[in-house]
Amino acid sequence: MRPQTKDPVRTVGAQPALAGEGLLKRYGDQLALAGVDFAVQPGEAVAIVGPSGSGKSSLLHVLAGILRADGGQIFLAGERIDQLSETKRSELRRTEFGFVFQSGMLVAELSAEENVALPALLGGAGRSKALAAGREWLTHLGLRGKEKRRPGELSGGEAQRVAIARALCHQPSVIFADEPTGALDTRTGQETMNALLGAAADSGAAVIVVTHDRDLAAALPRTVTIRDGRVITR
Numbered sequence: 592m593r594p595q596t597k598d599p600v601r602t603v604g605a606q607p608a609l610a611g612e613g614l615l616k617r618y619g620d621q622l623a624l625a626g627v628d629f630a631v632q633p634g635e636a637v638a639i640v641g642p643s644g645s646g647k648s649s650l651l652h653v654l655a656g657i658l659r660a661d662g663g664q665i666f667l668a669g670e671r672i673d674q675l676s677e678t679k680r681s682e683l684r685r686t687e688f689g690f691v692f693q694s695g696m697l698v699a700e701l702s703a704e705e706n707v708a709l710p711a712l713l714g715g716a717g718r719s720k721a722l723a724a725g726r727e728w729l730t731h732l733g734l735r736g737k738e739k740r741r742p743g744e745l746s747g748g749e750a751q752r753v754a755i756a757r758a759l760c761h762q763p764s765v766i767f768a769d770e771p772t773g774a775l776d777t778r779t780g781q782e783t784m785n786a787l788l789g790a791a792a793d794s795g796a797a798v799i800v801v802t803h804d805r806d807l808a809a810a811l812p813r814t815v816t817i818r819d820g821r822v823i824t825r
Contacts (some may be wrong), residue, residue, distance in 0.1 A: 615662030638808035656680035689758030
């Protein structure tokens with residue numbers, strides 16, 4: 592049985608899932624984002640590419656509320672979120688956003704199902720319900736029978752699938768993936784990316800992928816290129 596998901600059917604002209612307007616970010620005298628406009632629709636997958644230091648990771652972190660922008664506005668489903676307190680932004684990251692990082696960033700002491708359930712548990716969900724949802728997502732991502740294994744007992748590809756399940760288990764609106772295949776070989780990386788995109792499509796979540804991998808970016812429906820803190824292609 593597949594996990595319960597949001598309705599993936601979207602209408603033409605729907606409100607963007609997430610949008611940034613005129614985003615500025617400085618680190619001292621360095622301008623990392625120089626007035627960036629960016630939007631992703633519900634259910635859409637977008638790659639953000641560019642050379643090292645171009646501002647792509649800064650854009651991801653600002654959109655996700657991990658870093659505060661120094662200028663501009665950010666909207667989640669039409670509601671402005673950049674002016675929220677840190678407490679409210681942390682809550683959004685637990686409820687509306689999901690994250691997949693290059694190294695997975697799983698908790699070594701927890702089993703696969705506990706890692707997947709962790710965002711829901713931190714959000715106050717009951718343990719039994721959260722673990723049951725975690726097991727469903729692990730099954731959906733081809734990891735049935737490995738629910739009790741810890742990260743050190745999984746292959747790199749399996750660990751990233753656990754991270755994908757964790758990102759999706761609480762049914763977020765937007766998934767942020769920062770170099771999600773960077774630590775994997777080509778074949779495993781492709782399989783992992785297919786798993787992420789397929790599962791996100793089932794749930795109706797938007798996906799924003801930051802990557803150096805041009806082949807990975809080319810496999811996504813849309814690519815945004817950033818250079819020197821500015822969007823140069825969409």
